[in-house]
Amino acid sequence: MARTTYLLVDGENIDATLGVSLLNRRPQPEERPRWNKLLAFAERAWEQPVQGLFFLAVPGELPTSFVQALIAIGYRPVPLSGEGKVVDIAIQRTAEALLERDADVMLVSHDGDFAPQLEQLAEGERRVGVVGFAEFVAGGLRNVEGVELFDLEYDVAAFNSRLPRVRIIPIDEFDPLEFL
Template sequence: MTERTTYLLVDGENIDATLGQSVLGRRPEPHERPRWNVLLDFAEQEWQQDAKGLFFLAVQETLPMSFVQALLAMGYTPVPLQGEGKVVDIAIQRTADALRHRAADVMLVSHDSDFAPQMEALADGSRRVGIVGFAEFMASSLRAVPGVESFDLEYDVAAFKSRLPRVRVIPIDEFDPMQFL
């Protein structure tokens, strides 16, 4: 690994909501959620450098200690937030703004268009910038940022133990009829 770092900014609520509402049509069971350790490993392997995972989560009253401990065990830094408004979005936006002044690469794990201005500012040619999520639910404003690499959480990252019930456009070079038989 090189001395440069990839910062993996995880909007866990956005991923969980998209998985539940748009992919499964119900609240995900624990075994259906992404394997976050696989995502962190993917970031390191994909860009061949150390990755620092920052997992942003909104906390109502009490800290979800079992989840926080699991994140710590996987190598993430949990960022529990509390306050008015979209605290996770605000914190990720501020973090992305602060990263503009670091020689570091950034992968955003979210579908949210609220982050498009920060991703555009980061994609200045001095760093690698990526977005990770379900390709078919990615905000068009995120996909439109020039120079940003896109990674599908299921197909590129392989963050799930089993196939999800998704309908997606399949590039013909990836088409496997056995998946439909």
């Protein structure tokens, strides 16, 4: 059986970072990541099958059209309800359960609350990655030894248009036309 990458998506964290930190408003549907591109990237990056788990808090009714869209592109939605940070709790529990599996893990979040679980996952032979906007990834995640960092816009190419970001540009990637 082929080794699997588990892609753990904290969609609310990505959406909040996009809205609050980059756009200063609620993102429009066309400004959100193309989640199918993320699945394809994960499969290409580590050259193995990917199981995408998309965690979402559902305080009321299930967002049926969004859930159906996730299923159609290959994710397994994990709709959650309850008190507290249910998405964080579920992702932490999933990461802990993955310690018992011979699988690799990519976390799609900026949230430093997952650092202890990533540290445990990174202790062995498995590959562990974090996907997000590099400048907003919590230091706790960034500093876990052995974790690969992937940028959602620049590495994954998950957006159909450029985002208004300010980042340090390696000179080999500098294109003056982006500024003219």
